[in-house]
Amino acid sequence: MDLQNFEVANVFTLSETGYGNEDVASDFFTTIGTEGGDYPVALQTSPDHDMLWINGNVTRSENGTVHFEPTMAGVLDWGIQGYAAAGKILPSSSKASKNSGTTVDRFLSYVWLTNDDYGQSNFPKRQQGWDGTLLTARELSKGSIPNVVDNGLVHEKASWLIKSRNDSAGTVELTTLHQKIVREAYSAFTNNATNVHHQPSTKLKSSKDLEVSPESKFFVLRATIEFPETARNDSSVKAGFKILASEHEATSIYYREHFKNYIKDIASH
Amino acid sequence: MHYTDPKTGTFHVGYLYSSDESSGAAGAVTDDLVTYRDIHPGEPLFIAPGGKNDPVAVFDGSVIPSGINDSATLLYTSVSYLPIHWTIPYTKGAETASLAVSTDGGRNFTKLQQGPVIPGAPNGANSLNVTAFRDPYVFQNKHLDQLLGSDKGTWYNVISGGVHDVGGSQFLYRQADPEFRDWEYMGEWWKEPVNTTWGDGTWAGRWAFVSFAS
Numbered sequence: 001m002d003l004q005n006f007e008v009a010n011v012f013t014l015s016e017t018g019y020g021n022e023d024v025a026s027d028f029f030t031t032i033g034t035e036g037g038d039y040p041v042a043l044q045t046s047p048d049h050d051m052l053w054i055n056g057n058v059t060r061s062e063n064g065t066v067h068f069e070p071t072m073a074g075v076l077d078w079g080i081q082g083y084a085a086a087g088k089i090l091p092s093s094s095k096a097s098k099n100s101g102t103t104v105d106r107f108l109s110y111v112w113l114t115n116d117d118y119g120q121s122n123f124p125k126r127q128q129g130w131d132g133t134l135l136t137a138r139e140l141s142k143g144s145i146p147n148v149v150d151n152g153l154v155h156e157k158a159s160w161l162i163k164s165r166n167d168s169a170g171t172v173e174l175t176t177l178h179q180k181i182v183r184e185a186y187s188a189f190t191n192n193a194t195n196v197h198h199q200p201s202t203k204l205k206s207s208k209d210l211e212v213s214p215e216s217k218f219f220v221l222r223a224t225i226e227f228p229e230t231a232r233n234d235s236s237v238k239a240g241f242k243i244l245a246s247e248h249e250a251t252s253i254y255y256r257e258h259f260k261n262y263i264k265d266i267a268s269h
Numbered sequence: 270m271h272y273t274d275p276k277t278g279t280f281h282v283g284y285l286y287s288s289d290e291s292s293g294a295a296g297a298v299t300d301d302l303v304t305y306r307d308i309h310p311g312e313p314l315f316i317a318p319g320g321k322n323d324p325v326a327v328f329d330g331s332v333i334p335s336g337i338n339d340s341a342t343l344l345y346t347s348v349s350y351l352p353i354h355w356t357i358p359y360t361k362g363a364e365t366a367s368l369a370v371s372t373d374g375g376r377n378f379t380k381l382q383q384g385p386v387i388p389g390a391p392n393g394a395n396s397l398n399v400t401a402f403r404d405p406y407v408f409q410n411k412h413l414d415q416l417l418g419s420d421k422g423t424w425y426n427v428i429s430g431g432v433h434d435v436g437g438s439q440f441l442y443r444q445a446d447p448e449f450r451d452w453e454y455m456g457e458w459w460k461e462p463v464n465t466t467w468g469d470g471t472w473a474g475r476w477a478f479v480s481f482a483s
Contacts, residue, residue, distance in 0.1 A: 004463050004476060005355035005400040006437035008329055009429040011408050023411040030459070032429065034437060034476055035355045035401075052473050056459070060416040066441070068459035073473035086284070086329070088271035095278035095300040108271070108302075110282060134284060137302060157468030184302040 007033040007049075010087045010109070014142045014177075018106035019089045026057045027142065028068060029177070031076055031085050031109065051076045051083050051111065053140075053177050055161075074159025074177060077111045079264075082135065084112040100184045107141075108182060110134045136185050143178025147171050189220045204239070217244060231257035238263075270294055272332035272341060274375060281341075281375045285329060286314060293317035293327045294345070296375060308376045315371070316343065316378045322367040322385050323347035329404040330366070333424060337448055341371045343378045344426060344449070346403040347385055355400040355431065362389045364403045366428065368449060387428070387442065387452050395454065401430040402440070417455070419443060426452065436463040437476055 012019060013027045021027035034050045054073040060066050076085055087109035092102060113133045144163060148154055150172045154162060160176040180186075197212045201224075214221075221241060231237040240254025240262075249268040256263065270283025279298050282305065286295035295313040297305040307313035318327045328346030336342025347367040350360040365385035369378035390402040405426045414423055424444040431437040438460035445451035467473040 004437050004461075005431040006429040006439060006476075007401065008404045008406075009427050009439050010406050011410075011425075011427050011439075013410065013412075022409075023415070025412055028410075028412075030427075030439070032437070032439075034474070036474075036476075050474055052476075054473070058412060058416070058458075064417075065456045066413065066416050066458055068439070070459075070467065073467045075473060084329070086271060088273075088331075090280060091273055093275075093278060094273045094280055096280055096302045098278065099301050110271070110284075112284070134282070156471075159472040182302050188303045 004034065004036040007035060008084045008086065010085070012087065012089065012107050012140075014107060014140060016142050016144075017104040018139060018141045020105060025059060026055075026071065028056050028058045029140070030054050030056070030068065031087065033084050049083055051085055055177065072157075072159055072161050072176065076109070076177075076179075077135075079111075079113070081114045082111045083114055085109045086112070087140065096184060100187070102183065106139050106182075108137045109140055110137050137182040138179045139182050141178045141180075143176055145174040145176065148174050186220075193220070207242070225255065227257040234258060270296070270330055270332055270343065270345075272334040272375075274341065275335050277374070279374075281308075281332070283315070283332070285327075286312070288312060291317060294330070294343075294378075298375070315376060316345065316369055316380070318348065320347070320367075320380045322365060322380065323349070325349055325351050328364065331405060331407045331426070333407050333449070337368070337370050337381075338372075341375055341378075342449060343369045343371070344386070344405045344407055345369065346405065353401065353403075359390075359399050359401070359433070364401065365389050366405045366426075366452075383450070386450055390430070391440065391454055395456075398433045399430045400433055400437075402428055404429045405442075417443065424449070425455075427458070432460075434463070436461050436465070 010031045012029055013021050014029050015021040031053045034052055052073060053076045054070045056068045056070045058066060058068050087107055090097060090106040090108045092105050113135055148171055150170050154172055160174040163173045163175040165172050199211050225239050235258040238254045238256045240252065242250050242252045244251045252265040254263055271281060273280050279300055281296055281298050283294055283296045286293055291312055291314060293314045294316050296308045296315050297313065298308060299305045308315060316327055318325060326348035328348055330343050330345025333342045344366055347365050348363065350363040353363050366387035367385045369380045371378045390399040391397050405428050407424050407426045409422060409424055413425055414421060426442045428440040438457045441455040441458035442452040443455050445453045461476040465476065
C-alpha cells in the first residue's frame with residue numbers, strides 16, 4: 001500500500017528577523033504534519049506522524065501554474081508527541097509587540113503536545129491529568145550558522161543551505177530555520193526569576209553536580225559547552241544536563257558532537 | 270486559528286477542543302504572550318459542529334483578521350462524514366471548507382447560512398482520489414500576487430491532503446470575490462511522491478514518518 005498524507009499546512013515567508021520577504025521567491029516556508037507509517041500499515045490505526053518544515057522556491061511555469069519547490073527541509077519538533085504546529089504572522093502593531101518594544105513583524109508557531117493519543121507508544125497517561133496542551137510559542141526566522149567546516153556533510157540535501165563560502169578558512173556559512181522561544185515568554189522566565197545562580201566554567205570528564213540545583217521544577221538553565229576536537233570522531237562523547245531527577249526517574253538532555261544531535265532521554269530507574 | 274485583532278491588537282490563539290460533553294474550536298487571548306485568558310470561562314468554544322455544513326465535526330481552519338465586513342472571518346474544515354483516515358477510501362464530500370464570522374471580538378464565530386465555499390476536493394477534469402482534504406490555511410503574499418497577476422492583498426489558502434497511491438499534497442486556492450464566497454483552484458502547488466525522501470531521509474524523513482523500522 002503506497003500511502004501518505006499531509007495535514008495542517010501553514011504557508012508563510014521569513015526574513016532574518018521574522019516574518020518578511022513576502023516578495024522573495026526563495027523565502028517561502030511551509031510547515032506540515034505528515035501521516036505515514038511503517039510497513040505494513042495498519043488500517044485506521046497507524047498514528048505515526050512527523051512535524052516538518054520546508055523552505056522552497058516559488059515559481060510560475062509556462063502554463064501559468066505556480067509551484068513550490070523545496071530547497072531545504074527539516075523537522076520542526078522531534079518530539080514523538082509534538083504535532084499540528086499552528087502559526088500566524090504577529091504584526092509589530094499587535095499589543096504584545098508594542099508592549100515588548102518589538103518593531104518587526106514576527107511569525108509565531110504553537111506546537112500541540114498531543115494528549116493521551118500516544119498511539120503505539122506506551123506512556124503513563126494516568127500520571128498527567130491534562131487533555132493536550134500547546135507548547136510555548138516559538139518565533140521562526142531565517143537563521144545563519146557561521147564557521148562550519150566545509151566537508152561533505154554540508155553539501156548534502158538537508159535542513160540547511162550554503163549561504164557563503166570562505167575558501168581560505170575552509171568554512172561555510174549555513175542558512176537554516178531558526179526557532180526561538182517567543183521573546184516575551186523568555187524575558188518573563190528570566191526576569192521574574194526569584195533566584196539566579198552563576199557557576200564558573202570548568203572542565204568535565206564525567207558527571208558532576210551543579211553547585212546549586214534548582215529546587216523548583218520551573219527554571220531556566222543556560223550553558224555554553226565546548227567540545228574537544230576529538231569529539232567529532234568519537235561517538236561516545238556527549239555532554240549535557242540531567243534534570244528533574246528523583247529516585248524514580250530522570251530526564252537527560254545532551255548533545256553529541258559526533259552525531260550533531262540533541263537527545264532528550266526521559267527514563268525511569 | 271490564531272490572529273491579531275486589527276481593532277484591538279490582541280492576539281487570539283485558537284485550537285481544537287474536545288471534552289466528554291462537547292467539541293469544536295476554542296480560544297484564548299493575550300496581550301503579552303505570557304498570560305493567556307480563555308475567551309469563555311469553562312469550555313472556551315467559539316465554534317461547534319452541528320450545522321448543515323458540519324453535522325459531524327469541526328476540524329482545523331484559519332482566520333482572515335479583517336474579512337467580511339472587516340470582521341474576523343474563519344475558514345474552517347466542515348465535516349459531514351466519518352471515518353476519515355489516510356489509510357482507507359475517502360468518502361466524497363467528507364471534508365469541505367466553510368465560513369464563520371465573529372462580530373464580538375472572537376468570542377463566537379457565527380456560521381454563514383450558505384453551503385461550503387470549497388465544496389470538496391477537486392472534481393471533474395481535475396478529479397483526484399484524495400487521502401484527505403482539510404485544514405485550509407489563509408495567507409497573503411506579494412510574490413504570488415505578482416506571479417498570478419492577482420490584485421494586491423489577495424488572499425490565498427492551501428488545503429492539506431494527498432492522493433491515494435500518489436503522495437502527500439497541498440492544494441492551492443485563490444480568493445475569487447470580496448466576500449470570500451468562492452475560491453479559485455490553482456492546482457497542487459506542491460506534492461511529493463510516496464516512498465520518497467528528502468536527501469537520504471535523515472533530515473525530513475520520507476515526507477511521512479521518519480522511522481524505517483521493519
